[in-house]
Amino acid sequence: MNDITGYERKDGKFGIRNHVLVLPTVCCVNGVINRISREVPEAVCLPHAYGCGRGGPRDLEILSRILSGLVRHPNVGGAIIIGLGCEISNTKSLLPLIKNAGIPIEVFNVQEDGGSLQTAKKGAAAARRILSEVRSQPRTALPWDKLLVAMECGGSDAMSGVTANVAMGVVSDWLVENGATVIFGENTEMIGTAHVLARRAKNADVAKQIEEMIERAEKLTREVMGDLASVVISPGNMDGGMSTIAEKSMGCIFKGGTTTINQVVDYGEAPSERGLILQDGPGYDGDSMAGLAASGCQLMFFSTGRGTPAGFPTLPVIKVASNTRIYDAMREDMDVNAGSLVEGRPVDALRQEMIDLMVRVINGEKTKAETNGMDVFTLMTVHPPF
């Protein structure tokens, strides 16, 4: 009854979608990507704002990890890389990171391939070619222990930590019990809970990493926001019934469930452990989703109370509304109504609905964000551009 299927990759990973990705190395060629997108709408095109003008080692590390992580993403069956030629993050630097991805990849550079129109034409032809290639791949049985599921919250309200994140937490525990791996990030939303998370670490080493990660997040928040740092526990939160930063943050981290934390990974880094994993990434939804996706999650649950429609290009995102009002107001964007708990629905019944939906989505049913094409792709940067 919980049988799931996917696309087996040469490296042993499983995708639950078989996307053909069209990815620029730098924003200068976004127009080429947009032309390909119009010509081949089935291709997943990811225009973005990065690739040059940020030369710091940390920004370059993040950029190459995210771009290569998305090409190697399990849901990606083939990729077209479009470069310019003179950018810092170029096709030559990207290729070594993706050469053993085990999927068909074609590379073009606008300065060498006849300019933007010719490159768009070549890229579109390549996208059609690879699409017809991946279409013939059959789905096969997917073992639950090959599944990485991300838990995200954004546009939260006072009920997010009461309904939606509680429901996602029990789903997280179910996934870990069944052998899957669960990952969540948003380190700013862990402030105040270091003692809770560290106690759940599998060993002293992981506990130390958790404490250091949260300390860095708090220090950075205070440095950058100054007196405004207290907005992490704002009057809005107080009005909503959250009395302390620890309580507010518990409402966020509960979405990952209650199991042992086996590893802390860097932003966009793929976990090597199973079970519950923390990612040292930011709370901003777009940036957070990109980091989790580059880590290789095939699927994401995303709770929202104020109502954000955002999805991510390479993976199905299941939107969980925290209250019935926003579920009704954004019915075409929301997949699950966790606000039903307020009407007295048992948590177990909601958990079962979410597991059943997840199984159908893994097996190919589209989420609302997928159907609507609500793709968002931004990533974390640490320095301003030059």
Added chain:
Amino acid sequence: MKGNILIIHPRDNVAVALRMLSAGELAVAKGIEGFRALEEIPASHKIALKDISRGEEIVKYGEIVAVSTRDIKKGEWVHTQNLESKRWKK
């Protein structure tokens, strides 16, 4: 009768009001006996599930989220007027 409060974790000594509870209203959740709200509890705020003494930890999500600053009776509203952050003292 349908529940109007949610107990998130079995260890918790507070529950969350799923809607505004009036003073004197019966608070109901699965697995516990109904008890009266001693004052108005705003929606999504906390209600004490048992008597909590001054200095006792407030447990929600199965974890310590605050410390009480005075005795709190079962059925009372639990918020900034009767608790403080364990970490960041007022």
